[in-house]
Amino acid sequence: MRQRLTHLLHQNPKLFSPQNLLQIQTQLTTTGLLSLNPSFLIPFLNLTLSNPSTLHHATALFTHTQHLNAPTWPIMVRRLNLDADPSRVVSVFKAMQRLKRNGHVLDPYVYASLVKACNKLMATREGKASLIGYASRVFDIMPQSTVVTVNGMVSGFVKNDMLDEGVGLFKKILDCSFGLELKPNYVTLVVLVSGCVELDGFIVGKVLHSYCCKTGLDLVNEVSNAVIDLYSKFGHISEAARMFNEMPERDLVSWNSMIAGYAGVGDCRKALYLFREMRADNVGFDRVSLISLISAAANGRDLGMGKVVHGYMTATGAEITVAIGTALIDMYSKCGSTKCAKKVLDELQDENIVLWNSMIHGYVECGHNQEALELFNQIQSRKLRPDEITMVGLILACRNSGDLSHGIGIHSYIENDIHLQGSIVLQNALVDMYAKCGSMSLAKVVFDKMPSKDVVSWTSIIVGHAINGEGKEAILAFRKMCAEKVEPNSVTFIGVLSACDHAGLVEEGLNLYDDMCRVYHIKPQIEHCGCIIDMLARAGRLEEAHKFVKSMPIELNAVVWRMLVNACRVHGDFARGLCLVSGFTDLNTLHGAEDHVASSNILADAGRWDDVLNERSLMATRTNTKAAGKSSIRDFR
Structure with a gap:
């Protein structure tokens, strides 16, 4: 029996069903081999950890076994991570801490697994602050840091919008805080540069690029691609092109990054030329390549190029996925051809709400508000579930057309849908829609019922009062907003200054303009200055208005x-x-x-x-x- 069980425990895990594994566990338990001989535990754990259906059995067996030796639980943690179950990794580590079985662990891969597990959990659930804090504590107690654990921690910071902390950790590596042998690798730089793109850190990104040039990491394709993306996203297309042209080898990601860069700045001809050059170099294309080309045509409002790209896809037999279909609908709509956009939607015959959302917003952008509202009937007849983006588009259609009756109907639908009724985005849109349709009473009902209000909520009600000639109410709402410690933004001041303008509250308006500049440090735009000039001009204070014009910074x-x-x-x-x-x-x-x-x-x-x-x-x-x-x-x- 012992030899037979030993043989079974070292077989390929794919040979065993969950029922087979439970039978083996029963044999090991009844013969006493599992409790008396630890050498049977690790191979059995490997088998159970390889099958998702028996993961919970492995965890239970592990935590209730009293004679675990030092190497056993690190193996458990590492295998759990391989099975992409981050919550179990953290749970096992905490359980071992409670049972005092983890002592001094020197295996750096255990800590790498824990940091990666925390990062995965942060990406899938709320309570991110506590998880990044836990990951930081795990990182701090490591007896020895490796580039893997450092990269995991940097990635965690970036994913939690903590770019400064990620860069700070990078600086510690350069200062040899983790030893002379630990150096950043290309993954470190890719994570940080990509974080700069996402978190508006262009200056930091340029410094990181300088470091890459000094260390030779800019020769690594992954790093070069990240830097090209950095310069492209911030509009420095010439720098991106220089980086691209200097690359010794270019992969598909390199070409896609550069094409997307030209698409972002609306240079559709250059994007198409680059795509043709890529194909001439026998480099294939993928979904990202096509979406970038379509986006280039959309941003450049070039219907001809858009049709060329669409025709090329048809000729080559490229699959029109939901993402590509959405891009095509968006492109045709931005180019003013809603008929072509609707044809794409009809030909796809897909029940994905994302496609319908794109068509609704396309109609709204082109001023075809009634057509957008009619799509809602088709969505309901097809039993599709509208989401937040769907309803925002429909509310915009009602707002732009002044169709109050349809707006009330959309509002009623939202109130009766459990997935939509609590959305602050939709509540803000409803306040704005009712105000633009001239019904401040309904706008105030929605506003007053909101459990929480952000700056957009307050700005919407202030602007609503302003455009409906209720200047004093707009100023009162502004004062309430400040009393609730919600900081106004540039648009908020446009609303309240406009209210002062139309209500003839000149001194109040001048004081608010002064507060905007001195207290909130908001740079005046032409809209702010226009309100002040019009306010003074209406009051007959033409000399002051003329002086303001001469001194304004715009x-x-x-x-x-x-x-x-x-x-x-x-x-x-x-x-x-x-x-x-x-x-x-x-x-x-x-x-x-x-x-x-x-x-x-x-x-x-x-x-x-x-x-x-x-x-x-x-x-x-x-x-x-x-x-x-x-x-x-x-x-x-």
């Missing part, structure tokens, strides 16, 4: 120019108005019909009829047409 545009000219006309200050007309007629932005009308009106009020005829003639020769005004409110209830 170049004057046509909209602000028209504000001042029209204010001079309203308040009878023709001299100042004529001075503005003669001083700003050379602005590159002054070519619209509204600009000529503003100039013509004040010239007429000043009795300069020859100049009026000249302005009208210029307007006629440039065939400028004035865009008709349109209300965003359809239901006046």
Whole structure:
């Protein structure tokens, strides 16, 4: 029996079913070999750990066995990690700590397994702060760090948006804090540079690139690809191209990174040229290559190129996956061809909600709001489950069209769906939609019921009050927001300054503008300055408005120019108005019909009829047409 069991324990694990393993365990237990002879435990653990169905038996057996020797539990931890069960790795380690069986462990791979397990758990569950803290404590108690454990820890920091901590650990390696022999490898740099791309750390990324050049790691393809991606994502396409051209060898990822870089800056012709060069070098293409080309056409609004890429895919028999289909729908929509986008959706005949979301947002972007709302009926008839992105698109369609009745229906659907009703994103969108449709009472109902409010929530209600002529209510909401320690952003100040502008609250508006600059350190944009100028101009304080224009940190545009000219006309200050007309007629932005009308009106009020005829003639020769005004409110209830 003993020889037979020994033979079985050293066979290929794939030969045994879960039932076979349980039978072997029974034989080992009844014969006493499992409890009396530890040499049978490790091979049996290896067998049970190799089968997902018996993992829990292995863990239970392991934690209840009293005679485990020192090497046994590290093997257990390492094998568990190989089976991609991170929670069991942490559980076994904690159990061994409680049972005091882990003592002083010198196996660095155990700690590497623990750090990797924490990283995997952080990627799949909440409570990330406690997990990264646990991983840090495990890392700190390691008797000896290796590049594997360091890379695992750096990766954990980056995944938790802790780039500074990851870079700090990298600096410790360079300072020889972990010994003279431990050096960063290419994986360390790939993780850190990729983290810089994700976490807006361009300056740090450039420093890391410099380190790579000094150490020769820039010759490693994986590092070069990460650096190309860094420069591309931050718009430094010439630096990315230089890096790409200097590579001794390029793989598919290199080509894809460069094509995606050109796509990101809207240089669709260069992206297509690079793809052709790649194919000429006998380098294959994949899903990423095609999506990058489609994105290039979309960003460049180049319908012709988009159709060429789509045709190439059809000719080569490339599979149109959900990701590629979504990219095609997005591209056709951005190029204004919603018919082609809808044809792609119909031909795919896929029940994935992502495709439908792309089509809904495509319709909204092209101003076809009714078509977007009609898609919702098709989604329901196909028994598809709308998600947050679906509902945001539908709410935008109601908002843009001013369709309050449809908006109420969408709101009702959200309230009755357990997966959607608690979404702060949807609640913010509903507040904005009701406000744009002119129903501040419904907007306030949604706002007041929100269990938690972020800066977008407060900004939405403030802007809603502002566009509906409720200036004092907008300022009151702003004060409540500050009282609740929610810091306003640039858009919040546009809303509250606009409210002051239309309510005639000049001093309040000037004080808020001063707070924005001095207290919140928000750099003024043309929209902020426009509110102040219009506010002063409406109040007849033209001298102050003119001085503000001269001192503001942003170049004057046509909209602000028209504000001042029209204010001079309203308040009878023709001299100042004529001075503005003669001083700003050379602005590159002054070519619209509204600009000529503003100039013509004040010239007429000043009795300069020859100049009026000249302005009208210029307007006629440039065939400028004035865009008709349109209300965003359809239901006046």
